[in-house]
Structure formats: C-alpha cells, structure tokens
Amino acid sequence: MRHIEIRHLDRERARHVWEVSDYCRKAGIHRAEEKRLIKILGRYASAHELQMNVIRPNNRSR
Template identity: 75%
Template sequence: MRHIDGRHLDQTQVKHVWEVAEYCRKAGIHQAEEKRLIKVLGRYASAHELQMNIVRPNNRARS
C-alpha cells in the first residue's frame, strides 16, 4: 500500500466516500437494505454507487 499526500491531488478527481451504515441512517434506508448494500459494496462506497444500488419499494398503487 502506498501513502498519498492529499495536498498533491487534483481536486476535480476527488470523490466523497461514505460509510454505508452512516449513509443509510441519514437517508432513512431500512436496515435490511443496509445489510444488502454492505454485502454488495463493502463498508465504504461513493454516493453514486450507493444511489445506483439502492432498491426502493414501489409505494404507488397502480389503478
């Protein structure tokens, strides 16, 4: 593993990485879905990865 000095990074390529459990608590995601996301993505993931992998229930009733 290599140490990278953050002062020398290009700020346009920096991604915010979330702890999956923290993201789920803040977003109000059910605990079963949180466990599934941790299995799929691991403990840490970018916001984009989380948003693309969340399965939301369809609450609208079709008529």
Template identity: 65%
Template sequence: MRHADIGKLHESQAKHVWDVAEYCRRSGIHEAEERRLIKVLGRYASSHELQMNVVRPQKRIR
C-alpha cells in the same frame, strides 16, 4: 485500490466516501437493505455507488 499522493490531487478528482451505515441512517433506508449494501459494497462507498445500488420499494400510484 491505488493510493494517490494527496498533494497532487485536484479538487475535481476528489470523491466523497460515505460510511454505508451512516448513509443508510441519514437516508432512512431499512436495516435489511443496509446489510445488503454492506455485503455488496463493503463498509465504505462513494455516494454514486450507494445511489445506484439502493433498491427502493415500488409505490403504487393507481
């Protein structure tokens, strides 16, 4: 991971980083899925990484 000088960053370059456990609690994600996400991504991840790695159960429409 690279470190950046905060003073040189533009607001468009900044990313919001979530605590994975907090994100799961707020989103209503099951504890087993939370543990899997922590194994895959670590304790902190961007919202995009979290959204792309969450596996939601299929709901049958028919």
C-alpha cells in the same frame, strides 16, 4: 494499500465517500437493505454507487 502524497491530489477529481451505515441512516433505508449494501459495496462507497444500488420499494398505487 498505497501511500498517497496529499499535496499531489487533484481536487477536481475528488469524490465524497460515505460510510454505508451513515448514508442508510440519513436516507431512511431499512436495516436489511443496509446489510445488503454493505455486502455488495463494503463499508465505504461513493454516493453514486449507493444511489445506483439501493432497491426502493414500489409505493405507487393506481
């Protein structure tokens, strides 16, 4: 792990990082899918990483 001086952080490039379990609970994602995401991404991930890796069931009917 690297030490980072807070004064030197660039706010323009900062990203919000979610705890995967919190994101899944708020998004209504099933527990099995949550476990899969934790296995792939770890405990923390950006919102973009989570959105790109969630497999949603196909609920369309014609």
